Amino acid sequence: MRDRLLVEKSGSVVTLTLNMPETRNALSDGDFCSELTDQVERLGGDMSVGCIVLTGAGDAFCSGGNLKHIRDRTEMFGGDALTVKENYRTGIQKLARTIWDSELPIIAAVNGPAYGAGCDLALMCDIRIASSKARFAESFVQLGLIPGDGGSWLLPRQIGLSRAAEMTFTADPINAATALKWGLVSSVVSEASLMKEAHALAARIARHPPRQLRMSKRLLREGLNSRFESVLELASIYQGVAHQTADHTEAVQALIERRSPKFTGK
Numbered sequence: 699m700r701d702r703l704l705v706e707k708s709g710s711v712v713t714l715t716l717n718m719p720e721t722r723n724a725l726s727d728g729d730f731c732s733e734l735t736d737q738v739e740r741l742g743g744d745m746s747v748g749c750i751v752l753t754g755a756g757d758a759f760c761s762g763g764n765l766k767h768i769r770d771r772t773e774m775f776g777g778d779a780l781t782v783k784e785n786y787r788t789g790i791q792k793l794a795r796t797i798w799d800s801e802l803p804i805i806a807a808v809n810g811p812a813y814g815a816g817c818d819l820a821l822m823c824d825i826r827i828a829s830s831k832a833r834f835a836e837s838f839v840q841l842g843l844i845p846g847d848g849g850s851w852l853l854p855r856q857i858g859l860s861r862a863a864e865m866t867f868t869a870d871p872i873n874a875a876t877a878l879k880w881g882l883v884s885s886v887v888s889e890a891s892l893m894k895e896a897h898a899l900a901a902r903i904a905r906h907p908p909r910q911l912r913m914s915k916r917l918l919r920e921g922l923n924s925r926f927e928s929v930l931e932l933a934s935i936y937q938g939v940a941h942q943t944a945d946h947t948e949a950v951q952a953l954i955e956r957r958s959p960k961f962t963g964k
Contacts, residue, residue, distance in 0.1 A: 703733050704755070710748035710904040711897060712741055719756025724764035725815045726773045728789040735796045742800045745963030748904025748911060750800075751896045752823060753807040759832065762814025768841065790815060790847040797822040798848075799919075801912035803903050807896035808832040808883070813871070818845065821852040824915065826883040827899065828874040829892045834882060835871035836862075855922065857882050907945035908963045 704715040714737060716723035718730075725731060741747050754760055767773040774785040797804060797819075806823035813835045820826050820834070836853060838845050845853075845866065853862040857880045865872065874886045887895045903911065913936045921929050940946055944964045952959035 702730055703737065705737060707747070708897070709901065710746060710908070711751060711900040712747050712749075713751045713753065713893075713897070714738075716752075716754045716760060719754075719758070721764055722756065722758035722761035722811070723754040723816070724761050724767075725790060725793075725819065726764035726767040726775065728774050728785060731774075731789040731793045735793045738793075738796050738800050738802075738804075742802050742912075745908045747802060748906065748908050749900040750802055750804045751807055751893075751900050752804060752819075753809055753893065753896070756810070757831070758810040758816070759806070759808045759812040760816025760819050761811060762816045762837065763841075768843075786846050794818065794822055794848045798852075801915050803900075803911060803915055805896055805900055805903075807892055808834075809889070809892055811835070811871070813837050814841075815847050815849075818847050818849040818852055821849065821856055821882075824918075825899070826877075827892065827896050828877055828883040828886045829889045830874050830886055831889050832874040832877065832883075832886075833871045834865075834877050835869060836865040837869040837871070839867065840869035907943070907949065907961045909943065910940055910945065913940065 700717065702716070702718050704717045706713045706715070714734070718724065738750070741750060763775070764773070768775050774789050775782060777785065803825070804823040806820040806826045808820050808826055808828045810829065810831050811833045812820045813833070814837045817834045817836055836845060836849055838849070850866065853865065861880050872880070874883065877883045878886050885895070917929060917933055917936065920932055945961045948959050948961060
């Protein structure tokens with residue numbers, strides 16, 4: 699049986715590939731959501747990992763929910779209203795919380811259409827790099843549904859309320875160039891160079907001390923919802939910790955000696 703999630707490590711960068719091209723990497727299966735959730739949680743605790751690249755196999759990043767499952771009310775869409783609520787909470791919503799809360803930097807390498815939950819999956823990541831063939835759509839209302847996995851919270855934080863409302867209310871897709879203009883992605887590259895560019899960026903991130911990367915990401919997350927004074931207080935605590943680490947000592951010494959540092963996560 700083919701693995702539905704491919705995990706490949708190169709140095710301190712791990713690539714996670716949704717490997718279900720026959721469904722355009724749909725996210726209807728609760729077991730698959732749990733598998734991806736578990737991988738992200740496991741990698742977060744591994745100090746040999748400095749960055750994750752998330753992408754999709756085939757010509758799509760992620761098509762969202764499987765239309766056949768939606769039509770037949772199977773997988774996460776099966777059962778009465780309370781059952782569906784629980785399926786969402788323990789499936790795609792748990793995945794959303796895990797990716798958003800992960801202290802590891804995560805790059806979405808969007809190789810093609812990212813629709814519905816697929817669009818929101820990209821939004822859960824810290825950085826998005828898009829192939830010129832990428833398309834993004836908050837397409838739930840087109841199916842008589844609503845953003846059930848956090849898109850109504852994630853999307854306005856990336857592109858502002860007006861444009862988020864436009865994408866949500868029309869369900870119309872936007873192309874990679876528009877996504878770049880609106881700030882949904884950091885860069886647009888050719889289809890052929892997408893993974894090379896994503897891995898190059900991941901390597902530039904992962905070369906730094908793993909614990910300090912995790913603390914820096916947590917500060918960015920806290921800054922979205924906390925008062926300035928609260929973030930400053932947390933930063934002072936983290937800085938006090940960082941000053942005591944072996945990696946801080948190594949970073950300073952390497953700069954003085956004009957050599958590449960060797961970090962251990964300690």
